[in-house]
Amino acid sequence: MKKVLLVIDMQTDFVDGSLGTKEAQAIVPAVAEKIRGFDGEVIFTQDTHGEDYMSTQEGKFLPVLHCIKGTPGHAVIPELQEFTKDAKVFLKGTFGSVDLAAYLKKRKEEIESIELVGLCTDICVVSNALLLKAAMPEMPIFVDSACCAGVTPEKHEAALETMRSCQITVR
Numbered sequence: 001m002k003k004v005l006l007v008i009d010m011q012t013d014f015v016d017g018s019l020g021t022k023e024a025q026a027i028v029p030a031v032a033e034k035i036r037g038f039d040g041e042v043i044f045t046q047d048t049h050g051e052d053y054m055s056t057q058e059g060k061f062l063p064v065l066h067c068i069k070g071t072p073g074h075a076v077i078p079e080l081q082e083f084t085k086d087a088k089v090f091l092k093g094t095f096g097s098v099d100l101a102a103y104l105k106k107r108k109e110e111i112e113s114i115e116l117v118g119l120c121t122d123i124c125v126v127s128n129a130l131l132l133k134a135a136m137p138e139m140p141i142f143v144d145s146a147c148c149a150g151v152t153p154e155k156h157e158a159a160l161e162t163m164r165s166c167q168i169t170v171r
Contacts (some may be wrong), residue, residue: 001112003040004104007031007087008118008125009047010080013066013073015119023149023156024119028079031117031147035083040112044076044084045100047124048091058094096127101135113140117147122155129168142169 010031011017015024035042047067053059067074069091076084090100104111116129125148133141143163150156160170 002110003038003112004114005035005038005040005042006100006114006116006118006128007035007042007044007080007083008116008128009045009067009120010077010118011046011067011073012075012077014047015077017073018064018066021149021151023153027117027119027147027149028077030144032079032083034117034144034147035080042083042087043100044080044087044089045097045118045124045128046074046076046089046091048074048093094127095124096131098131100128101131104132105135108136108139111139113142115142115144117144119149120155121145121148121150122159123151126159126163129163130166133166133168140169142171144171146171 013019015028048069049067050069053065053068054063090097092100104114114132116125118125125143129141129143132139143160145160148156150159164170
């Protein structure tokens, strides 16, 4: 049995790029330390959009170009790039990754627990946590609140409370 750490969307555009925040910048050292000390499998996700982003539903609701494949903003932040070399990386075109959930569900007998860290707590972290809980209701799922940041501190706290309500353990 192994533990899995999901590093959600720790990309340049979300840390100090077009959608960056001081809260996202502040968690970088904690996320790096979490990965460095993690005894298990580390998997990354990357929010991934195309040049047509502004014509998508998401682009209409959030009209800020970000995480366009092939741009510097799409890249995992430099502080974490070394950890991506041996990790599986899921490119996802929306908030939650159905492919990631299916991948982990197929392997659920060998997985002891899943922990999530990353950005943004109130969008992609919560979406992936809820997808995983729906796909594997008996799997222990954890979120490290000190290694996550939301669009705002208030939205971060609201997302943590939503996850607690859905039997996801917030540390």
